[in-house]
Amino acid sequence: MDFERPAHTTRTPLSIEPMPALRQPSHLALRLLLVGLVLTAWWWSRFSQAEGETTSLLAGDVATTLGSGHAWSELLPRAARTLGLVLGASALATTLGLALGLIISRCGLIAIHATAWVARALSFVPVVGIGWLIIAWLVNDAKLPIESLIPYTPPQHRDTASLALSRTLWAWLVPLWVLAAPMMGQWLAAVVRSLALAKPAREALASRAAGHPPAMLARQGFAFAWTELRRHWLATTLHGLALTLWVEDLFGLPGWGAFTANAIRLGLPEDIEASLLMGSILVAVLAWIGHWLRGSDAPDASAAEAAVQAPPRSLFGSVTVLGSLTLALLAALCLQPEPPPWMATWLLPWLTSLLPDAWQRPVLDHAPALLTDLHHAGIAASWAALTTVVLGTGAALLAQVRALPRLRVLDTLAWWPALILATILGSPSWMGVCLGLAMACHWRDLIIAHHHSGYTQAAKALGLPRWLRWLRHIVMPALQALAAWTLRATATALIWTVLSDYLHGTPSGIGQHLVNARSTVLADPGSAFWPAIHAMAAALVLQGLAQVVRSESLDSSLKFPPPRL
């Protein structure tokens, strides 16, 4: 079985890039709702000044700044709008991504790799940057208004139903496309290579040998792709829900996302509390839809035989060493509070002199902010790694105790869209903890898999002490995977830092550059383009390093225990 994609698994929503797969616990919708309620209660107990019993607060009796209303009456309409936006963007992203993926997968390996790279790059562009660029293009080039920001209704005698409908649609379609872009990139990056490299089912090959038309083969690929769509839908959509904070804020939409963004920006504890409550319901609804969409858990026959071909190990042996050195340098940079002087005085100017003239100024202008964000992302990644090892090892040890019930708490927490919580809390350490939750699940599964592996059992039979068995055959092999995941987490944390800083108004960092772009983007779209590109490029480099460093040494005979639901 391929470690990358065992059956009965889907991706987690935490990271932009696909991690090794996580199992979806049973009754996920209900579990996520409970998690949200617990988070709301925790927020109320720590930060909110709202008075009243916990139960009444959890029942929605929270006074918000939206006039004199309480959570239900004020936020339910907003939540409904956000749900519509997310479902629409998800439908567009997944179907467009699927259509593009199917077309590209017939075009050869170069096109496939290029598309995968472009899609990954698109998923790494901060959604705010995408929004600014689209607004600049619509206003400057397409000469179209942004209806949600400056609405206009013609006089009644000149207005018609179709004009009224078009205005409403336009007000929501532009943000929908902006939201769909990173979602599509995320989904496409995850599945386009799988689509191309999926081995056709024996039946399809047989039918081809028998002279049946290639359409049969295409139909097999499509069936596989549809299965992939159902599996990845929830993870992508939950990430999209988190991105509505920025999209609705940018376009002035009256949704839950804009309300939450405003609450975070102004630091309003009661509003955040109400947002968490309503967000929990949204997450639960999406989880329920995802469950319905996923349907039967039985995998498609062709999907069961699909495998992603990993690059030969020997080819990347030396690259692994180089990647590790780069990683060490990066870690040294990230853990420093400020970029070292030598970097500013000669390294950066030297690097930028290699670039075309037109790029040098923008790179120099944004590099210090990028380094600040990398530092914060490094801190977050360190916390993520720590959380992974501590929680994951603890969960693995507890899993050995058969008497304990399998509550799947860690798996449930890993599914809650942590970008929302990380943005609300706004500190790199909490961001790291949120990122580490999903990694902890993988670490747990990895530890258990290694524990049950043949060589570990053999070492036990040979009388090796338990601690040496753990160190040599379990922890050491798993550390390489941890290194790769940490690099991926750094890439994710970098983008999350940019987005979080945008709302919190942190003075340094790429996020502030994107905030400043507000006043100049119409005259100079580059003011939004360059910060977004910097963030994207840095995240891509980190992601690339992760792919180089990724675990190659896993024995393909590793058997995962069946999931206990």
Place this chain on the structure above:
Amino acid sequence: MITLVRSLVFGLPLAFVGLTWWAADQVRVSRSLRQGDLVALMSQPTMPALNPYLPASEAERQLIDLIHAPLIKVGPDGRLSPGLASDWRWMKRVTVWFAELKSAADAAKRLEARRGEAWNQWKLEAVAAQGRTLSLTFTDPLFGAVRSVLEAAAAKVQRVSILRIELPGKARAAQTAMMNRMDFAVPVQRVWFDGEDAFEIAIVGVPAEFEYEKELRRHLSQAMGREPLISTQIELPMVEEPALEFTLRDARWHDGSPVTAQDVRATYEALIRKPWPLPNREGLRVIRGVEVVAPNRAQVLLWRHYGPALAAWIGLPILPANWLQAHALDDAGRLFQRELPPGAGPWRVEQRDYSSMVIQPATDKPAAIQRLTLVTSLSTFTMQLGYSTNSLDLFWPSAPALPAPTISSEALQPRSSPPQRAVQVLWNLRREPLHQPLVREALSAAVDRRAVITRALQGKGRPQGSLFAPGLWLSSASVVETGDAARAEQLLASAGWLRNVQGHASSPNGTLLLTLLVPEDMPALTRIAAELRLQWARPGIQIIVKPQPRADVMRAMKSGAFDGVVLDAPLETSWDLWPQWHSDEPGNFSGFSDRQVDLLLEALKHEFHPGEAAPRAQRAEALILASHAVLPLVTVHEDSMIRASLSDGSAPPSPWTLSDLLTRPARP
């Protein structure tokens, strides 16, 4: 199934693309329909609530002026002009009581028999007998031959006692408790509330054996748990009540129903109980009640002679009675966020939702502008977006410095609003050396108002030299001199303050050092104080600026523990300067005392005619300003930006309101 899904997978994106293309095309068409209407942006997070009595911003105030109509308003020439009231006049109502039922009717008959010449001489307009009461209406609120009339009526009237009952915070509850007992309630003919702390009653026909005051004190002590302060103010043969009668024009609410006197009464009764800081509120406090004399005539009865009570109705929006009955006004005014009352102004609200509000003319008269759409946003980006795409015509407050638009756009012109507040410095005349007139004059002479506006207010203000709003009929055309530090130094020298080696003005008693208190809740005041400090430093006056919470500043003013205060105050349309400047008033924080001014102020309180009030008010103002007890500085304005093609082209641009823009007639 797979075929269906495949159709969906390829069809859905195409459908999205097609829908987006169609919507974009239709939105272009929608925008092209924009002719003869304006789009304005208000820099606030949500749509204005349009509370007619608590506007949150200048823009909202101007919108309310368009949608709602008062009885009286200030016209472009600064004089009072008709609003919903086509006419108004003062009169006096005198009420007397008789011991016997028949006496009032007999007295009325005798007076009716003398109708004609005698009535003209007496200035008597109407006589009405009801039960034991005889009401006489005189056409002059001050002069009316009441004695002659009563003599002619051969009226043997009962004495009226005016009692004042003081019970802080519980006046209304005490009045209710009093009226619950028949022996207290029956003699009560009039009740006037002096805020929430006291009320006065007029009682008639108390049985001789009943010690009304003593029994009332006992009753209220038991009922309220506290002994009230009860005193007999005066005993008279009658009750004299000035009355202000409004005659309403034939106006209609935006829902088509007629505006009636009942609406005026309902508005007063709804407002009087609200703790809202209404302008000229003193004028509302002295009102005993509003009576509906006819469907188009309302009489406002005052419980004491107070001519400036007219000012309370200037600019006060009137609301429909049936709407007020159906909707209970909350103290916070949040009702208006959910329910908009119909107005009677020249424009009405066509539509309001979370993102925009549309107002249009209430009549079909041709106008240059047929529609105004308002949108709100705190984002400067939205302003720039509107500017760049020609989607916005008017911005509040003014847009910041805009980058060069990527799409060609016409120039914007800044326009300032009429002033609503004025900034002034108030001195404490009880303190050394401020009690010296020359020192105060030197402080006034050294101030350059234009520099204050430029440096402290970024140009958003105008010099102010009067105690009244500029342009008002009460205001004097004062000459505002620019600062003259040399003259200030001469004045100080004349007062014995010469420069020492450090360059500071000093006398044998020490250097001239003053503390200037500033409320810290308005940053503009602190900047003004800082600029004044620099200007006063030139003739050698040292100033310490002390920003403090406003409550602390007010406390210091009340206790007299201050040298000077920089204050902002609303510009009201009343000619009553008594509370701030009469020597006996606790509100006279400066300690100013001038017998001539006191007499003028007393006369102003009893001046019922605005035209007659102006010369007296200007005389009083001149005397107050000559003492330099107060230094009027600047009026504060809000700026807006408007497209040059919409401006009236006046140079320099005069203060401007939405009403000026929207009520221009259509070009033929």
